Structure formats: structure tokens, C-alpha cells
Amino acid sequence: MREPAIVVDPSEAIAADRRLVASVLAGEPGAFERLVRDHQGLCWHVIDRMVRHPDDTRELCQEAFLRVHQALRQYRGERALKSWIAQVAYSVACRHLEKKRIPIAGPADDDGPDLVERMSDGVDLEDAAADHEACGLLHAAIARLPPLQRTLLTLYHLDELPIGEISQITGLAEGTIKSHLFRSRKRLRALLEPSLGVFVA
């Protein structure tokens, strides 16, 4: 359904990843900095969406890249380097949340407490009819989702990763990811339903 923004030949992309990794392993000056620059956005998104704390995000993102640097010899070039790095970032963020005893996902059949109930506190949905306000309302609602659900929404919609790649990063089955995305989006949409009618093009 969703179309990728840029079409890149996967084998070409993986060959480029292998070349970059080889440069880093050969100790070529600036190669690791290039690797970080190429993948810092995705790594940052994953960790930021999971932990939602600017200082922790910076520290954990650094930690993730240092782990990548230490373990780069283990990258076999069988899949995209960005997935491999995002997987390291996801696992660093999960460990951080576990240490702080913050639940990563809501219950299996739920995406956290009722969003409409929580968002109703102090927010008048009638007043949120303007697009800008409605988007702000939705962003606030996404921020209140459990870490896993908001990370899945970010990876799928903002970073435009295919479900298969998200599955590799998170270790979740594709059906589970679709379920989480479906339910989260249904709940988010329910926030707008009372105040918005049929779209007139």
C-alpha cells in the first residue's frame, strides 16, 4: 500500500554497506564517522521513541554506536547495515527500559489505557478541528502510547521501513507488528472521529 520514497537496488545498497564496513575495519580515516552520519537518524528515532528522554537518548545512541564499532566484524553483509544498527539500538533501548522497570509494550490485546479517555483530560476535541491542532493532538497521543507501539509507528511511517525489516529489528513476528500498528492507528483515529466528518475533496 505504502510506496517507498526512493527506490534503491537492495543488492547495490548492501554492497555499499559492505564497502563502508570494510573501510571502517581497515581503519580508514573518517569511515566510522561516515557510518554514524549515515545511520544516526534511524538509531536516534528508535531510541528517542523508546525512552522519550533527550539526555538518555543521546547517551544510549552513543552507546549503541560504540557497540556497533566493537562488533562490526560480526556484520556479515547479508542484510542492510541500517537494520543491523537499528537492531543494536533497539536492544540497547530495551535494556535501558528494563533496568528502569518501564514496560516496553502494553498488554497483547491493548495499546495502553484508552487514548480517548486520557486525551480528553483538558483537551476539547471540538476545538481541535483545525488541521494543525488535530496533528498536535495526534502527536501527543502517539507520545502517550507504550514504547513499543510508538516505536513501531515511527519506524513504519516516519522512517518508512517495510514490515519485514521492522521484524528483523524488533524480533517480533510480522503479524504481531501489523496487529500493533492496526490497533494503535484505530485508537488514534478514534480521537478524531467525533469532531471530524467526511472529507470533502
Next chain:
Amino acid sequence: MNRRSPDSAPVTEADWLAQEQALAWPARRADALLAQALRSGPGSEPPPGFAAAVARQARATETRGAEDARVEQLLLAALMLALGLAVAGVLAWYGPRWWTLLHAVLGEGAAPWALAGAACLLLSWLPECARRRPAGPAPG
């Protein structure tokens, strides 16, 4: 009674595709706004100079690691030397007594052969020990 809420019902492929289609080509204002909000999240970005700072830190960690490894190798060599000297000392001190005892137990001709057999076992065991060195850390 175990009642399931409508939200706990399994999501079918048809449900998923219908929702995907509604977000890709919105017919309703709510779908259009949701698609827009999902694509434009307020997520933060890494600060300027982040990549350079991480690369510097990785270099420093690598240098520190190499220094630690050198110190570790030196210590290991010193310990092996001390162990070798200790073994030589013990052999010099107790060797003649053990040799006499070995002759008495195994007989005059068998002692050198028993010693040669023990040396063979030691030689075949040492390379195996060297092969079983621990693997590096896994990421994550």
C-alpha cells in the same frame, strides 16, 4: 465468563489492507489527518557534531582497549615466566627423588618410556587449549 473486547479480536489481513488503503488514499478527513500526523512525527534529531563526537569516542575506546591488551599480554608473559621458573625450581629440587621413585615403581626400562608418553600427551593437549580461546562479545 471470558469476554473479549472488540479490540482484542485478531486483526485479519483484510482489516490491515483496508486500513492501509484508507491511509494511503484517504476518503475521510480523519484518515487524511492521521496519515499526515503519522508521517510528520515531532521526533528529535541528533545534535550537530554527534557523528564526529561518537567517532572520537570510538577511537579513544579502541586506543584504550589496545593499551589494556598490551598490559594484559605483558602481565601474562610475566606470569608464564614466573610459572616456568617455579616449575624448573621444583624439578631441580624434587626431580632426582621423583626419578628414583619412578624407577622403583615402573622398573628400570619403563621409566623413560612413561616420561616420553606423558610428554606426548602434554604436546597434544596444549594446541587444543590454545584453540579453545573465548569468542568476542556479541552486539546489543
